[in-house]
Amino acid sequence: MLGFAHLFASRLVKAVAILIAIVVMNFFLVHAAPGDPAMVMAGEAGAADERFVAQLREQFGLDRPLYEQLGTYVGKIAQGDLGFSYRQQRPVWDILAERLPATLVLTLTAFVLALALGVALGTLAAVTVGTWADSAITVVALLAYATPIYWIGLMLSLLFSIQLGWLPAFGYETIGAGYTGLAHAADVAAHLILPVITLALFYMASYARLTRASMLEVRGLDFIKTAKAKGLSQSRIVTRHVLRNAILPVITVAGIQAGQLVGGSILIETVFAWPGIGRLAFEAVLQRDYQVLLGIFLVTSIMVILFNILTDILYGLVDPRIQVSQ
Amino acid sequence: MMKSDFWRAFARNKGAVLGLVILTAIVVLAAFASVLFPGDPWDMATAPFQPPLSEGAPLGSDMLGRDIASGIAHGARVSLLIGLTSTAAALAIGVTLGALAGFHGGRIDDAIMRFTELFQTIPNFVLAVVLVAIFTPSLTTIVAAIAVVSWPPLARLARAEFLSLRTREFVQAAITTGQSNSSIILRQILPNSLSPIIVSASLMVATAILLESSLSFLGLGDPNAMSWGYMIGAARTVIRQAWWMSVFPGLAIVLTVLALNLVGEGLNDALNPKLARSRG
Numbered sequence: 001m002l003g004f005a006h007l008f009a010s011r012l013v014k015a016v017a018i019l020i021a022i023v024v025m026n027f028f029l030v031h032a033a034p035g036d037p038a039m040v041m042a043g044e045a046g047a048a049d050e051r052f053v054a055q056l057r058e059q060f061g062l063d064r065p066l067y068e069q070l071g072t073y074v075g076k077i078a079q080g081d082l083g084f085s086y087r088q089q090r091p092v093w094d095i096l097a098e099r100l101p102a103t104l105v106l107t108l109t110a111f112v113l114a115l116a117l118g119v120a121l122g123t124l125a126a127v128t129v130g131t132w133a134d135s136a137i138t139v140v141a142l143l144a145y146a147t148p149i150y151w152i153g154l155m156l157s158l159l160f161s162i163q164l165g166w167l168p169a170f171g172y173e174t175i176g177a178g179y180t181g182l183a184h185a186a187d188v189a190a191h192l193i194l195p196v197i198t199l200a201l202f203y204m205a206s207y208a209r210l211t212r213a214s215m216l217e218v219r220g221l222d223f224i225k226t227a228k229a230k231g232l233s234q235s236r237i238v239t240r241h242v243l244r245n246a247i248l249p250v251i252t253v254a255g256i257q258a259g260q261l262v263g264g265s266i267l268i269e270t271v272f273a274w275p276g277i278g279r280l281a282f283e284a285v286l287q288r289d290y291q292v293l294l295g296i297f298l299v300t301s302i303m304v305i306l307f308n309i310l311t312d313i314l315y316g317l318v319d320p321r322i323q324v325s326q
Numbered sequence: 327m328m329k330s331d332f333w334r335a336f337a338r339n340k341g342a343v344l345g346l347v348i349l350t351a352i353v354v355l356a357a358f359a360s361v362l363f364p365g366d367p368w369d370m371a372t373a374p375f376q377p378p379l380s381e382g383a384p385l386g387s388d389m390l391g392r393d394i395a396s397g398i399a400h401g402a403r404v405s406l407l408i409g410l411t412s413t414a415a416a417l418a419i420g421v422t423l424g425a426l427a428g429f430h431g432g433r434i435d436d437a438i439m440r441f442t443e444l445f446q447t448i449p450n451f452v453l454a455v456v457l458v459a460i461f462t463p464s465l466t467t468i469v470a471a472i473a474v475v476s477w478p479p480l481a482r483l484a485r486a487e488f489l490s491l492r493t494r495e496f497v498q499a500a501i502t503t504g505q506s507n508s509s510i511i512l513r514q515i516l517p518n519s520l521s522p523i524i525v526s527a528s529l530m531v532a533t534a535i536l537l538e539s540s541l542s543f544l545g546l547g548d549p550n551a552m553s554w555g556y557m558i559g560a561a562r563t564v565i566r567q568a569w570w571m572s573v574f575p576g577l578a579i580v581l582t583v584l585a586l587n588l589v590g591e592g593l594n595d596a597l598n599p600k601l602a603r604s605r606g
Contacts, residue, residue, distance in 0.1 A: 021444050033460045146584035148536055150543050151558060151576035154565060162566055256446065263451025267540055271562070281452070282544055285459050297456050300449045308447065 011312055015305045020074070022301050026294045027073045031066070033290070038062055052086055082298065083291040092295040096277065100299070102172060103276030107265050110196045111307070114203035114261075115254055121204070122211025122250075123243060129216065137208055144205035149264050153198040153271035160194060167194055170273035195272045199264055203257060207250050214246040221245075244318065251315050258307030262300045335596035342592020348585035352578075356402035363396035367552040371396065378570050386570040388561060394571060398578045401554040405582060408469055409535040413527055415473035416534075420480025421523060425511050427481070428488025439485070442478045450475035454537060458546045465548045468541060472534050483526055487519035521597035528593055532586035539579050554579050 030037050038056045056062070062069065076083075082092040125137040144152075161169035168174065168191050179187050218224065219242055227237050269278030277296055284292040336342055355362070365371070370391040372382040378394075380386065385394040427438035457471040491497060492515065500510045539555030541547060547556045554575040561571030 018444055018447050022448065029456065029460055034462065142584065142587065143580070146532070146587055147580050148539050148543070148555070148558075148576065148583075150540065151572070151579065154558065154562065154572050155576070158565055158569055158572075259447065259449040260451065263449040266451060266455065267543065270544065281455060285455060285544055285546060288459065290460060293456050293459055297449075297452050300452045301447065304447055304449050 007312065007316065008309070011309050015309070018305060019298075019302065022298060023074055023077050024070065026077075026298060027070050029294065030290070077298070082295040085289055085292050087287050087289045088292070092291050095280065095292060096295055096299050099275060099277045099280045101276075102274060103262075103265055103269070103278060104303075105192065106195055106199065106268070106274060106276060107261055107303070109192065110199040110203070111254075111258070111261055113196060114200040115207060115250075117200070118204040118207025119211050119243075119247060119250060122208040123215060123238065125208065125212040126215035126219070126242075126246075127238060129212075134212075137212070141205035141209045144201050147202075148267075149198055149202055150267040150271050152201060153194070153268055156194050156198055157272070167191075169194075170271075172275050191272075191274075195268050195274050198271070199261065199268045202264070203254075203261060206257065207254065210250050210253055211246060214249050215242050218242050218246045248315065248319055251311055251318065255308050255311030255315075258311065259304040262303050262307075332596050336592045339592040339595045341588045342595070345585040345588025345592065348581055349589055352402055352582050352585065353406065355399050356406050359396075359399040359403055363393065363399050365396070367392060367396045367400040375564075375568055377568075378574075385574045386568070388557070388571050389564055389568070394557070394574050397552050397557050398554065398575055400552045401557065401575065401578065402582070404465075404548070404551045404553045405535045405538060405579075408465065408472070408538045409531040409586075412469040412472035412476070412534045412538075413530045415469060416477040416480060416530060417523070417527055419473060420477035421484045421516075423477070424481035424484025424486075425488050425516065428485040429492060429507070429511055429515070431489070431492075435485070438481070442481050445475070446478045448475075451537070451540065454541060455544065455546065458541055463541075463546045463548055465551060468538060468546070468548060471541075472537050476530060476534060476537070480523065480526060480530070483522055484519065487522060488515055491515045491518055525590060525594045525597060528590040529587060532583045532590065535579070535583055535586070 036053075038053045064072075080093060082096070084090070085092050085095060088095060121137050125134045128134050157167075157169045160167045170191075172191055173179070173184065173187050174191075177187065224237065224241055227241050232241075265274075265276065266278035266281045268274065269276050270282040273279065277299065281293065281296045283289075284296065371393040372380070372387050372391050374387060374389050374391040376383045376387040376391075378384065378386040383393045383395065385398070387393055388397075423438050423442065427435040427442075454471045454475045457474060458467050461467040461470075488511075497510060497514055500514045505514070538547075538553065539558075542553045542555035543559040545556075545559060547553045557575040558572045561568065561575075565572050
């Protein structure tokens, strides 16, 4: 248990270091952008009124030396002040907090689904290696790799919402339906199906390929021969011996790809009008609302770090040896 | 002799040959876009909302009467151009940093790897969106943004290669004969670590094309360059009435990226024969 706590603590230190680096990067992005930093913070040049820009200039001490400005900026972020969106006339943090739950629901569901289905399909492909099931899984994975996820989303909604009318094409809930309790949950779940499948598909393919390759590799190792010689059943060998060892690289990659998953939600939420942070990013891009965009960058980075810690814990659970050695 | 070996190994992978054929077709389409579809792809060519197979618009027209087929041909240029240049830029950053880290080791290695880790943690698509939005969309900013978010895997790869090659005898011999560090890096180690780097780079072109299409889908494409992602993004709101506007550019992306991935796998089989055999 001590090893676990130690691992967790060292991860936290690293996470804080990465966060500080990202905040500093945000600061320099605002200053490197063409034009006056105050204008950049206020949004598209000319859109903000003079008084607001002057206020920003004073607030961030834009006439002070750069390192002093950096100090002010980091201090503000540390207090949870991500700035003010002139476009929406609200603090950035309030806007983000409102959108965060929808994105968390979407990305977490997609992540769990992709991992579970990907490992299952990869195992199936490895067990049936060389048969049609294996080839089918390989081809689907190859296609999923090559297809832009926003286009998959559009095609799925074209088929399942527009042509067949089975699932809602966009939004978070049926507007004006006034469902409560279970009916409301079912309504949200129906809206969630297409975005989650779209987002999960690419990662499912990638985990399936990885699980397959990793299982085929582990299968040839000596301890599997021992297990066979002991007379263990095929299913026990696959689940307890092969899979348990083969899944480790999958978890590693899943942790690394968590960042892409969060990035992918920008596209998915745009396609399905899912009211989360990704959709907000699209709106912020359209309105050139840089304060919101930089806030999203910070918050999604935090999400990635949390995802990484989550996969580290998962890794520790699957392979107890890891805790001590790291 | 070596060349024919390479081709035999490459051709043994059927998918890779198919990929090469598709890729050649796309390169030809891009090269002859202005001959096949003269005129500006942004100009109105026919009536708006024409379905596929109509007069003057074999793949249909969009909501402003622009020819979809012409847009796809001209878009191929932009996709390939951005895919290649941003990969080249990512190679320059990644291989340089990876080579320095692997060759020098110690503190330099530590610092560079921390830096690489930072960029691997950051959600790369979000960073690309932020970069292009803040520095205003143009071919240059898009290429730069894609390169900035894609170099870390190349750096890790180059570092691993340099780490293992540094201790080999031919490198030790070069050190003993007093060659300079830059000469050892560029003339001894780099040529010997090229094959895995080439394979990764070929796959990265595919990822870069996907990234570019995603950026232009969100409206962050170069406003003067017709691109596949832009076509899909613009047609998104009318998909109910006009499926062809989003379907055909999407197919173009899938084909291109698939072809590049297949070629990449073939290159892997041909350049890393040991790996390829142990995989099957």
